[in-house]
Amino acid sequence: xxxxxxxxxxxxxVYKLIKKFSPDGTLLSRSYAELSENIRDxxxxxxxxxxxxxxxxHFYGIHLTEVRSFCVDPSAQGKGAGSLLMKALLDEAKQNSxxxxxxxxxxxxxxxxxxxxxxxxxxxxxxxxxxxxxxxxLHACDEVAMYSGELPKIAILATPESVSIKxxxxxxx
Numbered sequence: 001x002x003x004x005x006x007x008x009x010x011x012x013x014v015y016k017l018i019k020k021f022s023p024d025g026t027l028l029s030r031s032y033a034e035l036s037e038n039i040r041d042x043x044x045x046x047x048x049x050x051x052x053x054x055x056x057x058h059f060y061g062i063h064l065t066e067v068r069s070f071c072v073d074p075s076a077q078g079k080g081a082g083s084l085l086m087k088a089l090l091d092e093a094k095q096n097s098x099x100x101x102x103x104x105x106x107x108x109x110x111x112x113x114x115x116x117x118x119x120x121x122x123x124x125x126x127x128x129x130x131x132x133x134x135x136x137x138l139h140a141c142d143e144v145a146m147y148s149g150e151l152p153k154i155a156i157l158a159t160p161e162s163v164s165i166k167x168x169x170x171x172x173x
């Protein structure tokens with residue numbers, strides 16, 4: 001069992017893996033096209049030539065990176081695959097000098113083992129404005145927001161007029 005960066009040849013396996021965890025809302029559904037465009041953000045766990053886990057880092061900037069689409073096939077859970085994957089993602093965030101790594105989860109105890117602490121959604125506005133607006137559970141969120149590192153004091157948000165224009169927002173302390 002080992003981790004490596006995701007490759008285009010992995011999109012089908014990653015898509016099927018994420019699809020297993022999407023119907024109940026554990027993971028946000030990701031289209032095949034979206035995964036193809038973003039496969040370089042993924043780390044995968046391979047065991048005997050089969051992808052058994054995946055996770056991605058979404059960079060908002062040096063101030064914040066999100067672990068997303070993190071999952072391990074049920075048949076491989078409890079065997080250390082999740083720990084290997086988490087280590088690979090945190091190492092990559094560290095290589096990029098990211099100050100804060102965040103995630104939203106229903107299994108906070110797992111991520112607490114890696115130093116993640118709970119936060120409010122409002123403390124992570126980049127994430128809120130990127131994905132929460134599309135989530136079917138927007139007004140009934142049952143996930144725990146977590147972070148490791150220093151909570152960001154800035155956010156890079158899309159302006160309502162155009163998604164392509166970015167503005168820098170200073171957060172209140």
